[in-house]
Amino acid sequence: MSDTHSESIAFVRDTEIPPAPPPMAEAGAVKWLRENLFAGVFNSILTVLAFIALFYLMSGFLPWLFGGAWNTANIRECREVIQGSGGCFSVLTDRWNQLLFGIAYPSEAYWRPTLAFVMLFVAIAPVLFNNLPRQMLIFTGLYPFIAFWLIWGGTILIPLVALAGFVVGYFIFSALTKQSFAMALGGAVVGALVTWWLGGFVSQAMADVLALEQVPSRNMGGFMLNMILGVVCVSLSLPIGIVLALGRQSSMPIIKWICVVFIEFVRGVPLITLLFVANVVLAYFLPPGTNFDLILRVIIMITLFASAYIAEVIRGGLAALPRGQYEAADSLGLDYAQAMQLIILPQALKISIPGIVNVAVGLFKDTTLVSIISMFDLVGMIRGPILSSTDWNGVYWELWGFAALLFFVVCYAISQYSQWLERKLQTGHR
Amino acid sequence: MTTMTDPPRQSFRLSMLLNDTRYRSYTFQFIALVVLAGIVAVLANNLVVNLAAAGLNISYEFLANPAGYDINQTLIPYTSQSSNLQAAWVGILNTLLVAFLGCLFATILGVIAGVLRLSKNWLVAKLMSLYVEAFRNVPVLIWILIINTIVVTMPSPRAYRGDAATHEMLFGVIAYTNRGVYIPAPTFGPGSMIVVATFIASIIGIFAYRRYAKNLLFNTGKLLPTLWPSIALFFVPTLLMYFIMGMPIGADIPALTGFNFQGGIQIQRPLIALWLALSIYTGAFIAENVRAGILAINKGQTEAAASLGLRPGRIMNLVVLPQALRVIIPPLISNYLNITKNSSLAIAVGYADITATLGGITLNQTGRAIECVLLLMLFYLIISLLISFFMNIYNRSVSLKER
Amino acid sequence: MKKTVFLGALTIAGLAAGAAAAATLDDVKARGKLNCGVTTGLVGFAAPNANGEWEGFDVAVCRAVAAATLGDPTAVEFVPTTGKTRFTALASGEIDMLARNTTWTFSRDNDLKFEFVGVNYYDGQGFMVPKELGVSSAKELDGATVCIQTGTTTELNLADFFRSNNISYEPVPIETNAEAQQQYLAGACDVYTTDASGLAATRATFEDPSAHALLPEIISKEPLGPLVRHGDNEWGDIVRWTLNAMITAEELGVTSANVADMAANGTDNPEINRLLGTEGTLGEMIGLEADWAKNAIMAVGNYGEVFEGNIGESTPIGLARGLNAQWTEGGLMYSPPFR
Structure with a gap:
């Protein structure tokens, strides 16, 4: 074989x-x-x-x-240069400062909001990324005061006094908090108010100490206004949102119903109607003789709006916590304030961060609605002064494209951060 | 054990209002109530004082006065002599119209984009994520203005005119212009009701047949074809009746007369711009929800279905989607609410919704700011509460029934 | 979270700056600035230029009032308002006066409780059409699509006009002038209607203005003028007589070029002397400095100069004086005497 x-x-x-x-x-x-x-x-x-x-x-x-033109003085010149195809991007170079800062911000002071914008990143970094040194949070705490001084100008004493009020309030709070949370809170508020009241005299008497040129808030405009509204309103609405969420979960029926009615009312109406309220109605509800400027009224309304949405997000976080956490806190003998501060809120807020970021992005986008009530934010600048000028009447795509791009960059970055955070926080397996 | 006695009964002391947890909540609630009442009283007082100082009053009589202005797209009869209230109704119906159309279109768009974003086709998936990210991250107002600009660049009716017309009507019956889209309207002659009745009857017939086929399948295992009989039922009886009755239903084809197309059904530009913008914008959000909902279904479910021998289409329809719907529906509700609320931006494109009529022109012409804004908020509040109420009922019906 | 300080500080700032009481003049002086409501942008009447400075016909009135009360024509805070927000802004005291080509009507004066101090431009609602449509009269506009700016009297006039002539139209309400232009130029509407002056101003910004025609019909009377709140007559008088001073100055031949000379050396016309404060105590009567009118005229010029500089025939807008000529030249501009 x-x-x-x-x-x-x-x-x-x-x-x-x-x-x-x-x-x-x-x-x-x-x-x-x-x-x-x-x-x-x-x-x-x-x-x-x-x-x-x-x-x-x-x-x-x-x-x-x-094929676009970048250096022409007006639309007629531009049309000659581009000959049919291409965009008139020179509107962006020509009106660059107006798009970013509005029409009335003094041009020699542009560095101030720019600096405040750059510092925003430094201030917000330790909040966003846990692995940065915790000491940076001190700067975060100081940032609002620095930014206020930079953007609005005036003497540095005003933000300093405001800061002092918070510091005094904090010390009173930490001194009294062992006895009673409510008493400590009340004491802190009183201490802060007294400090502000006293400090008001000081800052009025010495209005020239380290004074920057004062810029009234009416003169804020352009993309800067969107940023200011977005940052201020989100920051302000966080504490209010937490209080509302806790109130809605509260066992006290009256407090619960006040919070429920407020949240559902605000969530049930479009932001634009609230802005109408700020613009055409609110003045009638203020004491006779007072006169907030428009930007402040708008900040109040957007803050109320945002806090209702944030309250709902945080309520979701509170509800997602296992019942055992509440019971464990009770069994340790912690009272309500302690349990919330030490056990519940740190966990609930952590779960809620992606949701809060989503609300923040939505809110930032909604700041463009102020253009409808004749404020010159980025969209208002385009719809108002730029498109109505003889020079740039008829340039639409370039301006809207630019506005869309600016918002896209900011919002996309934030939403990417949110997704990254969600992945990081997601420790469970499916 | 037996030494346990009741704690000595304490008489009520005032300090217990602050220190005793049993009574403290009453104190807090009382304070809250007083503060709330105080704020309301101060605001009301300010309002009265301010109105008196300005010599104004609160009155809703303006609602009965003639509005004085015209509205381009109305679903109910309206002329400039109608009352402000009628104008508000026109606005309400227009809001509901654009919200309904927007929800419908956004859902279709969102489901398609959400499913395609999970497609194995790289290019399509990337294009869809481009769409989703681009629309999610740019303010809706900017999109409304951009889409309005796009719609405005469509041909004007002048382009259809004369011998040198640069555009022709689509299929000779549909005109798309920057003033709106004009489509043929059905005209009903004598006997047309019979045709319509036949049509409705055949629709009912289709459902009955499908139900019968399904029961037959479940009871006897016999599979009847459903697609072809359905199509046949849909067309044949109606067409038959149509010709028997001597073609009573005609079409009113829009034609260019004078400045504009006349006849047919006109869908005005503002409605189109707002509808498109809202639905494309919200579609991006719905796409994300749909994607998240599908991804939330455990892979084991798909595999189990596959091992039962189901085809991919059946897996999607019978196993994945019914479960995914539970995840998708709640955010979908809030998206629908958002469309309704965002439709208030109609003012930017000149669509006569409630914000533009009652909260816009009526407010301007009468100067009744407080009354108009209050009514406006009341309307949106009612709509929002209604939508969430009905959607919650539906949500409960599809939620997981745990046994 | 600590940004509550923004709110706190802003509240304090707002309260300090606000406090709009009955005496508007005192507020303006205390503030050192005049808050003047204008449009969000209408070339020729009020629009910010490339440097962000407001320019225009209505702006000049604001500047004249600021010069008369504060001695400084730049001490004006221009508050852009839309058709909707303008009246509330004025009623709530956010602005001291409104110079936003606002039509003087019965209901605005009485129902909305405002005080129109005069007329700085006699206008009327007109129509603009592309010449290629071949329309020569507004009565041929049956079935046309009409772009209107919302929040103005024009919507009501338009409805009345078409109803009384028994012809139909499709209204397209539009928020801003710029958007109306966009729609009109794209052919989304056949006609654009607003005040004739606004039409001329709008046409001036077109690529080819000669392709568009203004129809002869003027369908309404639109006396445009500055207005103030009811109830503060002193302030109303200041704004009224500043406007009158500008009109009288033109009648008397006082210009921004010669006013300083006339005030310094005096003239032999007693009315000029009274106007410029070298004779009599008119300034004192109105609660201002003696040279209030001189300041106003020096800052912005007389009525004719303001007209020619912003909207006159030498500008791209190219409006003829027409009704707005002095009464001595067949127009309606007629100031009560300074005596």
Whole structure:
């Protein structure tokens, strides 16, 4: 048998054949294309359609973007330069400062909001990223006062007095908090108010100490106004939102119903009606003779609006905490304030962060609505002074594209952060 | 054990209001109530004093006065001599119209985009995430203004006019202009009711047939075809009746006469711009919800369904979607609410919703700011509460029934 | 969280700055600034230029009042208002006066409790159409789509006009002038209607103004003027007579160029002397410095100069004086005497 075989088979391979390369269609780019773009008839049709759509978009967009004029003084010059295709981006260079700072902010003081904007990142970093040194939080605490001084100007004593009030309040609070939370809170508020009242005389008497040129809030405009409204209102609405959420969970029926009615009312009406209230109605409800300026009324209304939404997010966080945490806190003998401060809120807030960030993004976008009540924010600047000027009447795409881009950059960055945080916080397995 | 006695009964002391947890909550609530009442009283007092100082009063009589202005798109009869109240009704119906259309279209768009974003097709998935991110991260007001600008660049009716017309009507019956889209309107001649009745009857017939087929399948395992009979039932009886009755239903085709297209059904530009903007914007949010809902379904469910021999389409319909709906519905409700509330931005494109009529022109012309804004908020509040009420009922019906 | 300080500080600042009591003049002087309500942007009447400075016909009235009361034409805080917000802003004391091409009507004067101090521009509602439509009269506009700016008297006038002529139209209400222009130029409406002056101003910004025609019909009377709140007659008088001073100055030939000379050397026309405060005590009677009118005229010029500089025939807007000429030249501008 073996003989015949050795005779009939001339060659026996004793090494393995190296694996043949996969067929063309199953390797490299082709495989990727097959699997990701042309898997099946339906998929191929989709791909082709997507390509057509993409080509159509790009064939319009690219010549517009790259054939644009950047250095013309007005739309007529621009139309001569671009000859039909391309965009008049010179409106952006020409009105750059107006788009960012509005029409009335003094141009020699542009560095102030810019600096405040840069410092915002430093201030907010330790809040966003846990692994940064905790000492940076001191700067975060100081930031509101620095930013106020930089943006609004005036003597540095005003923010200093405000800061002093908080410091005094904090010390009174920490001194009394062992006895009674309510007493400590009341004492802190009284202490802060007294400090502000006393400090008011000091800062009025010495109005020139380290004074920057004062800018009334009416003169804020452009993208800066959106940023101010967004940052201020979100920061202010957080504590209010926490209180509202706790109030809604409270066992005291009257407090609970006050919070429920407030939250549901605010969530039930569009922001624009609240802005109408700020603009055309609120003045009638203020004491005769007082006159807030519009930006302050708008800040109040947007803050109320945001706090209702944040309250709902935090309520979700509170509800998501296992019942055992509440019971454990009770069994340790902690009272309500202690249990909330030490056990419940730290956990509930941590769960709520992605939701809060979503509310913050939504709110930041909604700050554009102030343009409808004749404030010159970014959208208001475009709709008002820029488009109505003889120079730039008729330039739409460039301006709206720019506005959309600015908001996209900010909001996309925040939402990416939120997703990153969600992944980080997600320790469970599915 | 037996030494346990009741604590000595304490008589009520005033300090217990602050220190005793049994009574403290009453103190807090009392304080809260007093503070609330105080704030309300101060605000009301300010209002009275301010109004008296300005020589104004609160009165709703203006609602009965003639509005004096015209509205371009009305669902109910309205002329400039109608009352302000009628104008408000026009606005309410317009708000509901755009909200309804927006919800419908946004849902369709959102489901498609959400499913396609999970598609294995790389290009399509990326395009869809581009769409979702671009619309989620830019304010809706900017999108409304951009889409309005796009709609305005559509051909004007002048482009359809004369021998040198640069545009033709779509299929000869639909005109799309920057003033709106004009589509043929059905005209009902004598006997048309019979045709309509036949049509409705055949729709009912389709449902009955499908139900029968399903029961048959479940009871006997016999599978009847459903698709072709349904289509046949849909068309054949109606068409038959249509020709028997001598073609009583015609179409009123819009035609360019004078400045504008006349005849047919007109969907005005502001409605189109607002509708598109709201639904594309909200569609991006719904897409995210749909995606999250589908991803929330455990992979084991899909695998279990596959191992039962279900086809991918059936897996989606019978296993994944019913479960995903529970995750999708709650955020969907708030998206619907958002569309309704965002429709108040109609003012930016000139759509006559309630904010533009009652809260806009009526407010301007009568100067009754407080009354108008109060009514406006009341309306939105009622709508919001109604939507969440009905959606919650539905939500409860699809929620997990634990046994 | 500590940003509550913003609120606190702003509240304090707001309260200190506010306190709008009955005596508007005292408030203005205490504040050192005049808060003047204007449009969000209508070229020629009130619009910020590339440097953010407000310019225009209505702006000049604000500046004149600031110069008369505070001696400084730049001491004005311009508060942009929309058609909706303007009246509340004035009623609530957010602004001291409103110069926002606002039509003087019975109901605004009496129902809304405002005081129109005079007329700085006699206007009327007109129509603008592209010439290619071949329309020569507003009565040929049956079935046309009409762009209107909302929040003005124009919507009511328009409804009345079309109803009384028994023709139909499609109204397209639009929030801002710029958006109305966009729609009109794109052909989304056949006609744009607003005050004739506004139409001229709008047409001036077009790429090809000659392709658009203003129809001959003027369908309403639109006396535009500055207004103040009811109840503070002293303040109303100041604004009224500042406007009158500008009109009288033109009649008497006082200009921004020669006013300093006339005030310093005196003239042989006693009315000029009274106007400029070199004779009599008119300034004292109105509660201002003697040279209040001189300051106002020096700052912005007389009525004719303001007209020519902002909206006159030498500007792109190119409005003729028409009704707004002095009464001596066949117009309606007629100031009561300074005596």
